[in-house]
Amino acid sequence: xxxxxxxxxxxxxxxxxxxxxxxxxxxxxxSYGLFWYKQPSSGEMIFLIYQGSYDEQNATEGRYSLNxxxxxxxANLVISASQLGDSAMYFCAMREEGYxxxxxxxxxxxxxxxxxxx
Amino acid sequence: GAGVSQTPSNxxxxxxxxxxxRCDPIxxxxxxxxxxxSLGQGPEFLIYFQGTGAADDSGLPNDRxxxxxxxxxxxxxxxxxxxxxxxxxxxxASSSQAGVSYNxxxxxxxxxxxxx
Numbered sequence: 001x002x003x004x005x006x007x008x009x010x011x012x013x014x015x016x017x018x019x020x021x022x023x024x025x026x027x028x029x030x031s032y033g034l035f036w037y038k039q040p041s042s043g044e045m046i047f048l049i050y051q052g053s054y055d056e057q058n059a060t061e062g063r064y065s066l067n068x069x070x071x072x073x074x075a076n077l078v079i080s081a082s083q084l085g086d087s088a089m090y091f092c093a094m095r096e097e098g099y100x101x102x103x104x105x106x107x108x109x110x111x112x113x114x115x116x117x118x
Numbered sequence: 119g120a121g122v123s124q125t126p127s128n129x130x131x132x133x134x135x136x137x138x139x140r141c142d143p144i145x146x147x148x149x150x151x152x153x154x155x156s157l158g159q160g161p162e163f164l165i166y167f168q169g170t171g172a173a174d175d176s177g178l179p180n181d182r183x184x185x186x187x188x189x190x191x192x193x194x195x196x197x198x199x200x201x202x203x204x205x206x207x208x209x210x211a212s213s214s215q216a217g218v219s220y221n222x223x224x225x226x227x228x229x230x231x232x233x234x
Binding site for chain 1: 160207
């Protein structure tokens with residue numbers, strides 16, 4: 001089974017509107033972290049936001065918030081007030097913190113391409 | 119301060135050739151990761167270093183791939199007898215410490231490898 005699933009290959013959003021990018025995950029670890037990265041056409045991976053599995057509050061960073069629903073194993077990214085510069089690929093990633101992942105490497109989903117329309 | 123740097127930014131080679139890709143992590147970061155990103159996909163883990171040693175190389179696809187980090191800083195990913203299927207963007211990331219609950223990985227710009 002896929003550990004990280006992003007079901008939306010592409011999304012359009014009107015400038016200044018909010019958009020939700022979906023992410024579901026699969027793990028048997030009790031302790032894990034969820035990340036969202038932005039990858040513009042230039043190729044670099046830009047960290048956006050982090051949610052720990054034990055965090056009770058949803059993470060927020062400026063216009064980004066993470067809608068964490070632990071029982072459903074979902075970690076959707078919400079971008080408010082979209083800007084043209086938000087057009088990029090967005091990747092959800094998980095770091096399992098159990099014994100078998102002592103190095104804490106990230107497992108990524110397939111990504112969602114977001115296109116902001118003026 | 120300076121971020122993670124990778125050289126070259128682009129590498130074109132012929133099938134069967136040997137290539138080396140270099141990663142210079144953020145100064146002081148002890149953990150270093152290599153990922154491979156094929157076109158249209160998310161990055162996939164290759165290998166992780168803690169200091170000089172490869173702590174987890176479970177993501178290396180086969181024995182043509184090898185990586186070193188002799189002094190615990192710069193790392194080189196080496197690919198022997200390259201195949202067309204090796205064409206991808208190779209990303210390097212570093213973090214200040216692995217095994218910490220919150221530990222952001224900082225990514226370099228990647229090396230785009232094309233095998234003709």
